[in-house]
Amino acid sequence: MRQLLVILVTVSVAGVEAQWPQWRGPNRDGVVAGDNVPTAWPAKPTLRWTQKVGEGYSTPIASNGRVFIHSRQDPEEVVTALDLATGKPVWTARYQSAFNKNKYANEMSKGPFATPLAANGILYTLGTGAVLSAFDEKTGALKWRKDWSKEIDTSKLFTGTAMSPIIDNGLLIVHVGDDTKGAFRAFDPQTGTEKWSLPGHGPGYASPVSRRISTAASQTSSQIITMTDKAVVGVETTSGKLLWQIPFPDEWNENIVTPVLANDLVIISGTRKGTFAYRLDVKPPSTWTPTQVWHNPDVPMYMSSPVADGGFIYGFSNRRKGQLFCVDAASGKVKWTTEGRTGMNAALQIAGPNLVVLTTEGELIVVRKNPDKYEELHRYAIADGQTWGQPVLLKNGVVIRAADTVALWSL
Numbered sequence: 001m002r003q004l005l006v007i008l009v010t011v012s013v014a015g016v017e018a019q020w021p022q023w024r025g026p027n028r029d030g031v032v033a034g035d036n037v038p039t040a041w042p043a044k045p046t047l048r049w050t051q052k053v054g055e056g057y058s059t060p061i062a063s064n065g066r067v068f069i070h071s072r073q074d075p076e077e078v079v080t081a082l083d084l085a086t087g088k089p090v091w092t093a094r095y096q097s098a099f100n101k102n103k104y105a106n107e108m109s110k111g112p113f114a115t116p117l118a119a120n121g122i123l124y125t126l127g128t129g130a131v132l133s134a135f136d137e138k139t140g141a142l143k144w145r146k147d148w149s150k151e152i153d154t155s156k157l158f159t160g161t162a163m164s165p166i167i168d169n170g171l172l173i174v175h176v177g178d179d180t181k182g183a184f185r186a187f188d189p190q191t192g193t194e195k196w197s198l199p200g201h202g203p204g205y206a207s208p209v210s211r212r213i214s215t216a217a218s219q220t221s222s223q224i225i226t227m228t229d230k231a232v233v234g235v236e237t238t239s240g241k242l243l244w245q246i247p248f249p250d251e252w253n254e255n256i257v258t259p260v261l262a263n264d265l266v267i268i269s270g271t272r273k274g275t276f277a278y279r280l281d282v283k284p285p286s287t288w289t290p291t292q293v294w295h296n297p298d299v300p301m302y303m304s305s306p307v308a309d310g311g312f313i314y315g316f317s318n319r320r321k322g323q324l325f326c327v328d329a330a331s332g333k334v335k336w337t338t339e340g341r342t343g344m345n346a347a348l349q350i351a352g353p354n355l356v357v358l359t360t361e362g363e364l365i366v367v368r369k370n371p372d373k374y375e376e377l378h379r380y381a382i383a384d385g386q387t388w389g390q391p392v393l394l395k396n397g398v399v400i401r402a403a404d405t406v407a408l409w410s411l
Helices: none
Strands: 003-010 046-052 061-063 066-073 076-083 089-096 117-119 122-126 131-136 142-147 166-168 171-177 182-187 194-200 209-215 220-227 231-236 242-247 260-262 265-270 274-283 287-296 307-309 312-317 323-328 334-337 346-351 354-359 363-368 376-381 392-394 397-401 405-410
Touching: 061 117, 061 392, 066 405, 076 122, 076 131, 089 131, 117 166, 122 171, 166 209, 166 220, 209 260, 242 287, 260 307, 260 312, 307 346, 312 346
Parallel strands: none
Antiparallel strands: 003 209, 003 274, 046 405, 061 066, 066 076, 076 089, 117 122, 122 131, 131 142, 166 171, 171 182, 182 194, 209 220, 220 231, 231 242, 260 265, 265 274, 274 287, 307 312, 312 323, 323 334, 346 354, 354 363, 363 376, 392 397, 397 405
Protein backbone atom coordinates (compact mmCIF):
# COMPACT_ATOMS: atom_id res chain seq x y z
CA MET A 1 0.00 0.00 0.00
CA ARG A 2 1.42 3.36 -0.98
CA GLN A 3 2.05 5.89 1.74
CA LEU A 4 0.65 9.36 1.19
CA LEU A 5 2.98 12.29 1.71
CA VAL A 6 1.81 14.16 4.77
CA ILE A 7 4.55 16.70 5.55
CA LEU A 8 6.30 19.00 3.12
CA VAL A 9 8.95 21.25 4.60
CA THR A 10 10.82 23.88 2.62
CA VAL A 11 14.57 23.42 2.76
CA SER A 12 16.43 26.71 2.61
CA VAL A 13 20.02 26.96 1.45
CA ALA A 14 22.35 25.85 4.24
CA GLY A 15 24.64 28.54 5.55
CA VAL A 16 22.92 31.41 3.79
CA GLU A 17 22.42 34.53 5.87
CA ALA A 18 21.43 37.00 3.22
CA GLN A 19 18.56 39.27 2.36
CA TRP A 20 17.82 37.72 -1.04
CA PRO A 21 20.45 35.07 -1.81
CA GLN A 22 19.03 33.22 -4.82
CA TRP A 23 16.25 32.70 -7.36
CA ARG A 24 12.84 33.73 -5.96
CA GLY A 25 14.15 34.56 -2.51
CA PRO A 26 15.43 32.80 0.63
CA ASN A 27 13.41 29.60 0.01
CA ARG A 28 12.99 29.83 -3.78
CA ASP A 29 9.22 30.09 -3.42
CA GLY A 30 8.55 33.78 -4.08
CA VAL A 31 7.76 34.49 -0.42
CA VAL A 32 9.32 37.65 1.03
CA ALA A 33 10.72 37.29 4.55
CA GLY A 34 8.58 39.04 7.16
CA ASP A 35 11.29 41.54 8.10
CA ASN A 36 11.42 42.77 4.50
CA VAL A 37 7.68 43.33 4.08
CA PRO A 38 6.85 47.07 4.13
CA THR A 39 4.61 48.06 7.02
CA ALA A 40 2.97 50.58 4.68
CA TRP A 41 3.30 51.22 0.97
CA PRO A 42 4.13 54.78 -0.09
CA ALA A 43 2.14 56.89 -2.52
CA LYS A 44 5.30 57.00 -4.64
CA PRO A 45 8.66 55.24 -4.25
CA THR A 46 11.89 57.28 -4.31
CA LEU A 47 14.86 56.41 -6.51
CA ARG A 48 17.96 56.08 -4.33
CA TRP A 49 20.48 55.04 -6.96
CA THR A 50 20.83 53.52 -10.41
CA GLN A 51 23.82 51.85 -12.03
CA LYS A 52 24.48 50.74 -15.61
CA VAL A 53 25.61 47.10 -15.63
CA GLY A 54 25.01 45.64 -19.11
CA GLU A 55 22.22 43.62 -20.68
CA GLY A 56 20.56 40.51 -19.33
CA TYR A 57 17.44 39.14 -17.62
CA SER A 58 19.19 37.61 -14.61
CA THR A 59 17.66 38.70 -11.30
CA PRO A 60 20.02 40.53 -8.90
CA ILE A 61 20.60 39.08 -5.45
CA ALA A 62 21.43 40.81 -2.16
CA SER A 63 23.87 39.44 0.41
CA ASN A 64 25.94 40.98 3.21
CA GLY A 65 25.23 44.58 2.24
CA ARG A 66 25.90 44.10 -1.46
CA VAL A 67 23.91 43.62 -4.65
CA PHE A 68 25.30 41.11 -7.15
CA ILE A 69 24.40 41.24 -10.84
CA HIS A 70 25.28 38.90 -13.71
CA SER A 71 25.17 40.68 -17.07
CA ARG A 72 26.62 40.83 -20.57
CA GLN A 73 28.86 43.41 -22.19
CA ASP A 74 29.41 41.55 -25.45
CA PRO A 75 31.49 39.45 -25.99
CA GLU A 76 32.01 39.11 -22.24
CA GLU A 77 29.80 38.16 -19.33
CA VAL A 78 30.30 40.39 -16.31
CA VAL A 79 29.68 39.78 -12.62
CA THR A 80 29.39 42.99 -10.59
CA ALA A 81 29.21 43.61 -6.84
CA LEU A 82 27.57 46.91 -5.85
CA ASP A 83 27.35 48.49 -2.43
CA LEU A 84 23.70 48.18 -1.43
CA ALA A 85 23.58 51.56 0.30
CA THR A 86 25.17 53.63 -2.47
CA GLY A 87 25.11 51.57 -5.67
CA LYS A 88 28.86 52.10 -6.14
CA PRO A 89 30.83 49.21 -7.68
CA VAL A 90 32.90 47.16 -5.22
CA TRP A 91 34.38 44.63 -7.66
CA THR A 92 33.88 43.37 -11.21
CA ALA A 93 34.81 40.03 -12.79
CA ARG A 94 34.74 39.34 -16.54
CA TYR A 95 35.15 36.33 -18.81
CA GLN A 96 34.76 35.63 -22.53
CA SER A 97 31.35 34.23 -23.44
CA ALA A 98 30.50 33.98 -27.12
CA PHE A 99 26.84 33.08 -27.67
CA ASN A 100 25.06 32.32 -30.95
CA LYS A 101 21.42 33.27 -30.58
CA ASN A 102 18.54 31.25 -31.95
CA LYS A 103 17.29 33.02 -35.08
CA TYR A 104 13.77 33.07 -33.64
CA ALA A 105 14.93 34.95 -30.54
CA ASN A 106 16.46 38.00 -32.21
CA GLU A 107 14.47 40.45 -30.12
CA MET A 108 15.63 38.91 -26.85
CA SER A 109 18.74 39.71 -24.88
CA LYS A 110 21.71 37.36 -25.09
CA GLY A 111 21.37 36.94 -21.35
CA PRO A 112 22.51 35.94 -18.83
CA PHE A 113 19.22 34.49 -17.60
CA ALA A 114 20.15 32.39 -14.57
CA THR A 115 20.04 34.10 -11.16
CA PRO A 116 23.25 33.99 -9.07
CA LEU A 117 23.43 32.20 -5.72
CA ALA A 118 25.24 33.40 -2.59
CA ALA A 119 26.14 30.90 0.15
CA ASN A 120 28.88 30.70 2.78
CA GLY A 121 30.87 33.60 1.36
CA ILE A 122 30.83 32.33 -2.24
CA LEU A 123 28.90 33.72 -5.20
CA TYR A 124 27.90 31.21 -7.90
CA THR A 125 26.86 32.17 -11.44
CA LEU A 126 25.79 30.10 -14.44
CA GLY A 127 26.24 31.87 -17.77
CA THR A 128 24.28 31.68 -20.99
CA GLY A 129 26.88 29.38 -22.54
CA ALA A 130 26.93 27.00 -19.54
CA VAL A 131 29.93 28.42 -17.68
CA LEU A 132 29.62 27.80 -13.93
CA SER A 133 31.77 30.09 -11.78
CA ALA A 134 32.44 30.41 -8.06
CA PHE A 135 33.69 33.80 -6.85
CA ASP A 136 34.83 34.99 -3.45
CA GLU A 137 31.91 37.16 -2.37
CA LYS A 138 34.13 39.81 -0.73
CA THR A 139 36.86 40.21 -3.34
CA GLY A 140 35.54 38.76 -6.61
CA ALA A 141 38.48 36.37 -6.85
CA LEU A 142 37.68 33.25 -8.88
CA LYS A 143 37.72 30.16 -6.66
CA TRP A 144 36.85 27.58 -9.35
CA ARG A 145 35.06 27.26 -12.71
CA LYS A 146 33.40 24.59 -14.89
CA ASP A 147 32.99 25.33 -18.59
CA TRP A 148 30.68 23.20 -20.78
CA SER A 149 30.37 25.78 -23.57
CA LYS A 150 32.32 23.63 -26.03
CA GLU A 151 30.21 20.53 -25.27
CA ILE A 152 26.72 21.86 -25.94
CA ASP A 153 24.99 23.54 -28.88
CA THR A 154 23.22 26.68 -27.66
CA SER A 155 22.27 27.88 -31.15
CA LYS A 156 18.91 26.09 -31.02
CA LEU A 157 18.13 27.21 -27.49
CA PHE A 158 16.07 30.39 -27.22
CA THR A 159 17.87 31.58 -24.11
CA GLY A 160 20.89 29.34 -23.71
CA THR A 161 21.42 28.12 -20.17
CA ALA A 162 18.76 29.62 -17.88
CA MET A 163 18.58 27.32 -14.84
CA SER A 164 19.47 29.08 -11.58
CA PRO A 165 21.94 27.07 -9.43
CA ILE A 166 20.74 25.55 -6.15
CA ILE A 167 22.40 24.20 -3.00
CA ASP A 168 20.78 21.29 -1.18
CA ASN A 169 22.24 18.84 1.37
CA GLY A 170 25.59 20.57 1.05
CA LEU A 171 25.78 20.10 -2.74
CA LEU A 172 25.73 22.72 -5.50
CA ILE A 173 23.49 21.41 -8.31
CA VAL A 174 23.10 22.62 -11.91
CA HIS A 175 21.40 21.28 -15.03
CA VAL A 176 23.27 21.82 -18.30
CA GLY A 177 22.86 20.59 -21.86
CA ASP A 178 21.01 21.37 -25.08
CA ASP A 179 18.03 20.13 -27.11
CA THR A 180 19.63 16.71 -27.63
CA LYS A 181 20.80 15.77 -24.14
CA GLY A 182 21.85 17.09 -20.78
CA ALA A 183 22.77 16.18 -17.23
CA PHE A 184 22.17 17.19 -13.65
CA ARG A 185 25.54 17.69 -11.96
CA ALA A 186 26.34 18.07 -8.26
CA PHE A 187 29.52 19.63 -6.88
CA ASP A 188 31.26 20.35 -3.63
CA PRO A 189 30.45 24.09 -3.30
CA GLN A 190 33.87 24.93 -1.84
CA THR A 191 36.14 23.07 -4.25
CA GLY A 192 34.09 22.35 -7.39
CA THR A 193 34.76 18.62 -7.09
CA GLU A 194 31.99 16.70 -8.89
CA LYS A 195 30.03 14.39 -6.59
CA TRP A 196 27.52 12.87 -9.01
CA SER A 197 26.04 13.24 -12.48
CA LEU A 198 22.64 12.20 -13.84
CA PRO A 199 22.59 12.10 -17.67
CA GLY A 200 19.27 12.46 -19.45
CA HIS A 201 17.10 15.22 -20.87
CA GLY A 202 18.32 18.68 -21.71
CA PRO A 203 17.38 21.62 -19.49
CA GLY A 204 14.04 23.29 -20.17
CA TYR A 205 14.88 26.79 -18.80
CA ALA A 206 13.16 26.05 -15.46
CA SER A 207 14.90 26.39 -12.09
CA PRO A 208 14.48 23.70 -9.43
CA VAL A 209 13.06 23.90 -5.94
CA SER A 210 14.36 21.90 -3.02
CA ARG A 211 12.05 19.97 -0.75
CA ARG A 212 12.46 17.57 2.14
CA ILE A 213 9.41 15.33 1.97
CA SER A 214 8.34 13.18 4.92
CA THR A 215 5.79 10.38 4.72
CA ALA A 216 3.37 8.68 7.06
CA ALA A 217 5.95 5.88 7.40
CA SER A 218 8.49 8.40 8.74
CA GLN A 219 10.62 8.18 5.62
CA THR A 220 12.33 11.35 4.47
CA SER A 221 13.58 12.18 1.01
CA SER A 222 15.45 15.31 0.06
CA GLN A 223 14.95 16.01 -3.60
CA ILE A 224 14.97 18.76 -6.17
CA ILE A 225 11.87 19.13 -8.32
CA THR A 226 12.16 20.78 -11.72
CA MET A 227 11.22 20.67 -15.39
CA THR A 228 13.53 19.35 -18.09
CA ASP A 229 12.83 20.06 -21.75
CA LYS A 230 10.65 16.93 -21.87
CA ALA A 231 9.43 16.12 -18.35
CA VAL A 232 8.92 17.06 -14.72
CA VAL A 233 11.34 15.20 -12.47
CA GLY A 234 12.27 14.58 -8.86
CA VAL A 235 15.97 13.90 -8.24
CA GLU A 236 17.39 12.71 -4.93
CA THR A 237 19.99 15.27 -3.98
CA THR A 238 22.29 13.03 -1.95
CA SER A 239 22.76 10.41 -4.68
CA GLY A 240 21.58 11.89 -7.98
CA LYS A 241 19.00 9.12 -8.35
CA LEU A 242 15.94 9.85 -10.52
CA LEU A 243 13.04 9.27 -8.11
CA TRP A 244 10.10 9.99 -10.41
CA GLN A 245 9.25 11.49 -13.76
CA ILE A 246 6.16 12.95 -15.46
CA PRO A 247 6.32 13.25 -19.27
CA PHE A 248 5.76 16.89 -20.23
CA PRO A 249 6.87 17.36 -23.85
CA ASP A 250 6.59 20.78 -25.48
CA GLU A 251 6.74 21.61 -29.17
CA TRP A 252 9.54 24.14 -28.61
CA ASN A 253 11.08 22.56 -25.49
CA GLU A 254 9.91 25.60 -23.53
CA ASN A 255 9.35 24.22 -20.05
CA ILE A 256 10.11 27.34 -18.04
CA VAL A 257 7.92 27.54 -14.95
CA THR A 258 9.46 26.77 -11.55
CA PRO A 259 7.34 24.07 -9.85
CA VAL A 260 5.49 25.18 -6.74
CA LEU A 261 4.32 23.13 -3.77
CA ALA A 262 0.84 23.87 -2.44
CA ASN A 263 0.26 21.75 0.67
CA ASP A 264 0.78 18.17 -0.62
CA LEU A 265 0.50 19.06 -4.33
CA VAL A 266 3.16 19.81 -6.93
CA ILE A 267 1.92 22.55 -9.31
CA ILE A 268 3.37 22.71 -12.83
CA SER A 269 2.39 24.57 -15.98
CA GLY A 270 3.21 25.07 -19.65
CA THR A 271 2.02 27.59 -22.20
CA ARG A 272 0.61 24.94 -24.56
CA LYS A 273 -0.68 22.57 -21.86
CA GLY A 274 -2.22 24.57 -19.04
CA THR A 275 -1.72 24.06 -15.32
CA PHE A 276 -1.58 20.70 -13.49
CA ALA A 277 -1.50 19.50 -9.90
CA TYR A 278 0.15 16.20 -8.95
CA ARG A 279 0.30 14.33 -5.67
CA LEU A 280 3.35 12.19 -4.91
CA ASP A 281 2.76 8.75 -3.38
CA VAL A 282 5.59 6.54 -2.16
CA LYS A 283 5.76 2.80 -1.69
CA PRO A 284 8.48 1.76 0.79
CA PRO A 285 11.34 1.87 0.55
CA SER A 286 11.50 4.48 -2.24
CA THR A 287 9.17 3.86 -5.18
CA TRP A 288 7.56 7.18 -6.03
CA THR A 289 4.38 7.58 -8.09
CA PRO A 290 3.02 10.97 -9.19
CA THR A 291 -0.77 11.05 -9.62
CA GLN A 292 -2.60 13.82 -11.45
CA VAL A 293 -5.16 15.52 -9.19
CA TRP A 294 -6.44 18.20 -11.56
CA HIS A 295 -5.77 19.97 -14.85
CA ASN A 296 -6.90 23.48 -15.77
CA PRO A 297 -6.22 24.41 -19.42
CA ASP A 298 -7.63 27.93 -18.96
CA VAL A 299 -4.75 29.37 -16.93
CA PRO A 300 -1.55 28.35 -18.75
CA MET A 301 1.69 29.87 -17.54
CA TYR A 302 4.50 30.52 -19.99
CA MET A 303 7.51 32.17 -18.29
CA SER A 304 5.96 33.29 -15.00
CA SER A 305 6.15 31.08 -11.90
CA PRO A 306 3.19 31.08 -9.47
CA VAL A 307 3.10 31.50 -5.70
CA ALA A 308 1.15 29.36 -3.22
CA ASP A 309 -0.63 30.75 -0.19
CA GLY A 310 -2.45 28.23 1.98
CA GLY A 311 -5.21 26.77 -0.13
CA PHE A 312 -4.78 29.10 -3.09
CA ILE A 313 -2.41 29.68 -5.99
CA TYR A 314 -1.79 33.09 -7.54
CA GLY A 315 -0.25 33.27 -10.96
CA PHE A 316 0.14 35.06 -14.27
CA SER A 317 -1.26 33.50 -17.44
CA ASN A 318 -0.19 34.41 -20.95
CA ARG A 319 -3.86 34.44 -22.02
CA ARG A 320 -5.38 37.76 -23.16
CA LYS A 321 -1.93 39.37 -23.33
CA GLY A 322 -1.34 38.76 -19.65
CA GLN A 323 -3.85 37.84 -16.95
CA LEU A 324 -3.35 37.64 -13.21
CA PHE A 325 -5.40 34.86 -11.63
CA CYS A 326 -6.23 32.95 -8.47
CA VAL A 327 -7.17 29.26 -8.39
CA ASP A 328 -8.19 26.90 -5.61
CA ALA A 329 -5.15 24.70 -4.93
CA ALA A 330 -7.19 21.61 -4.06
CA SER A 331 -9.49 21.62 -7.10
CA GLY A 332 -7.85 23.85 -9.69
CA LYS A 333 -11.04 25.89 -10.05
CA VAL A 334 -10.55 29.52 -11.01
CA LYS A 335 -11.47 32.02 -8.30
CA TRP A 336 -10.82 35.11 -10.40
CA THR A 337 -8.88 36.45 -13.38
CA THR A 338 -8.10 39.98 -14.46
CA GLU A 339 -9.24 41.26 -17.86
CA GLY A 340 -5.78 41.01 -19.39
CA ARG A 341 -3.24 43.23 -21.16
CA THR A 342 -0.99 43.31 -18.09
CA GLY A 343 2.16 42.61 -20.12
CA MET A 344 4.25 39.92 -21.76
CA ASN A 345 5.30 38.50 -18.40
CA ALA A 346 5.16 39.19 -14.68
CA ALA A 347 7.09 38.14 -11.57
CA LEU A 348 4.88 37.38 -8.55
CA GLN A 349 5.80 37.39 -4.88
CA ILE A 350 3.96 37.15 -1.58
CA ALA A 351 4.76 40.02 0.78
CA GLY A 352 2.77 39.62 3.98
CA PRO A 353 -0.92 40.31 3.28
CA ASN A 354 -0.25 41.33 -0.31
CA LEU A 355 1.03 40.16 -3.66
CA VAL A 356 3.81 42.10 -5.37
CA VAL A 357 3.76 41.91 -9.17
CA LEU A 358 6.53 43.25 -11.42
CA THR A 359 5.48 43.35 -15.07
CA THR A 360 7.73 43.44 -18.10
CA GLU A 361 6.33 46.92 -18.78
CA GLY A 362 8.20 48.31 -15.76
CA GLU A 363 5.22 48.50 -13.42
CA LEU A 364 5.26 47.32 -9.81
CA ILE A 365 1.73 46.41 -8.69
CA VAL A 366 0.65 45.74 -5.11
CA VAL A 367 -2.46 43.54 -4.87
CA ARG A 368 -4.42 42.44 -1.81
CA LYS A 369 -3.98 38.71 -1.23
CA ASN A 370 -7.66 37.90 -1.61
CA PRO A 371 -9.01 34.68 -3.20
CA ASP A 372 -12.49 36.21 -3.58
CA LYS A 373 -11.63 39.16 -5.83
CA TYR A 374 -8.84 41.10 -7.50
CA GLU A 375 -8.10 44.09 -5.30
CA GLU A 376 -5.33 46.41 -6.56
CA LEU A 377 -3.80 48.71 -3.94
CA HIS A 378 -0.90 50.46 -5.67
CA ARG A 379 0.66 50.71 -9.10
CA TYR A 380 4.12 52.24 -9.52
CA ALA A 381 6.02 53.12 -12.73
CA ILE A 382 9.41 51.88 -11.59
CA ALA A 383 11.49 51.36 -14.75
CA ASP A 384 11.72 52.86 -18.24
CA GLY A 385 12.91 49.68 -19.96
CA GLN A 386 11.52 46.16 -19.82
CA THR A 387 11.90 44.31 -16.51
CA TRP A 388 12.21 40.53 -16.89
CA GLY A 389 13.82 39.70 -13.55
CA GLN A 390 12.25 39.31 -10.13
CA PRO A 391 11.92 42.31 -7.82
CA VAL A 392 14.24 42.02 -4.83
CA LEU A 393 12.23 43.28 -1.87
CA LEU A 394 14.44 44.30 1.04
CA LYS A 395 13.85 46.23 4.25
CA ASN A 396 12.42 49.60 3.13
CA GLY A 397 13.53 49.19 -0.47
CA VAL A 398 13.30 47.19 -3.67
CA VAL A 399 16.05 46.38 -6.20
CA ILE A 400 14.86 46.43 -9.82
CA ARG A 401 16.75 45.14 -12.87
CA ALA A 402 15.82 46.84 -16.15
CA ALA A 403 17.21 46.35 -19.66
CA ASP A 404 20.82 47.31 -18.85
CA THR A 405 20.61 48.95 -15.42
CA VAL A 406 19.94 48.03 -11.81
CA ALA A 407 18.32 50.45 -9.36
CA LEU A 408 17.34 50.70 -5.70
CA TRP A 409 13.99 52.32 -4.91
CA SER A 410 13.13 53.41 -1.38
CA LEU A 411 9.81 52.31 0.07
